[in-house]
Amino acid sequence: MKVAYYPGNVARGAMMEVEDCIQPLCKTLGINLIELPKATSDGGNIIRQASPRLQHALAARNLALAEQKGLDIMTSCATSHSIHCDTAATMEADPVLASQLNNLIARTSKIEYAGESKSRHLLHILVEEIGLDKVKAAVMNPLSMKIAAYYGPYMQREGFCGEDDPFNPHYLEDLITALGGTPVDYDARCQSVGSPSLLTNEKTALRMTASVLSEAKANGAQLVVSACTISHSNLDSYQVKAGKVTGKDTSVPVIHLAELVAFALGHFPDRLAQLRTRARIIGG
Structure with missing residues (x-):
């Protein structure tokens, strides 16, 4: 392709x-x-x-x-x-x-x-074009972790999300399962973390970020995987600050979809080992 x-x-x-x-x-x-x-x-x-x-x-x-x-x-x-x-x-x-x-x-x-x-x-191509059976067959290092999927709000619109359900998506959870992980169900997976307003209304963006992270962790997530590089910076780089502003437990490793798939397919095994350690120490 x-x-x-x-x-x-x-x-x-x-x-x-x-x-x-x-x-x-x-x-x-x-x-x-x-x-x-x-x-x-x-x-x-x-x-x-x-x-x-x-x-x-x-x-x-x-x-x-x-x-x-x-x-x-x-x-x-x-x-x-x-x-x-x-x-x-x-x-x-x-x-x-x-x-x-x-x-x-x-x-x-x-x-x-x-x-x-x-x-x-990338998510829609993996599920709809490559197919989860082919992805699963290529897995070298099953993830074996409880993983919360974060879609964000932007691509969850009809016509923007492939054949996935815009209101109750499942593609990312299906992919997590194919990669050997256990998807975590939580309500905030399509909620905005306020990325465009981070520079103009930081406290609101941090509260939105903390809401997603704390809910994912409260539901047992050892790891959060993000399908958006812009939202990812809020979830990862600002999670400590979000926790301090809100008093919520936001301490959970966050990686991007591309990393998750690459690690499971056998690339960068040292980085996967470090991620597993972080997940055990600070994950849910």
Whole structure:
């Protein structure tokens, strides 16, 4: 399977562990990643607060670059995935806006987006295209931990989440099971952690982050796996601060979906061993 790889806004800057894992896991499962060397930030739902049109233009340009190669975009970030899906859907529904955006893209980059290329999240490709049976057969190191899935709110919209249920998703839990882990059921798995507001309303974002982490741990999670690189930074880098602000127990290891899959497929065994130790010491 061949896809245009879009790392999102964070993976190649603040989360190199995700970038480390994407290439080997995709190679193991037969996913051929084609780079988009001229791709840009999609705005991260931050630019949208000042200019929705600009964010749409950024995403449409990325989609047009993939379309030139005859490929869909694949990203491991739920926020980036939802932004590209939203732009594609908006342009399809509003031909006038689509024409305006394409005129802008054509002036700056000499390309246009015709609506043929779509965005796919890594999770949906693993479940729908590769198949859980093939993933399970490739497992070298079964995870053997209680793992809480965190989807976040952005890709849980009808048309954005593949064939998964937007209101009661199960793809990530199904994948955890295929990788040898035990999924943990908890209500906050699609709840926002307030990532876009972290710099402007930090306390609220930290309370939202603490709510997700504390509920996951209270339900027995030894580990949280995130499908979103932007939300991941709240759950991981800010979890100690979130615990101090709220007084809740937020101490639980958090890793990204790409890491979880790569570890189970036999890549980076030393990092998996360290993760198991952390999970036993501070997990649920």
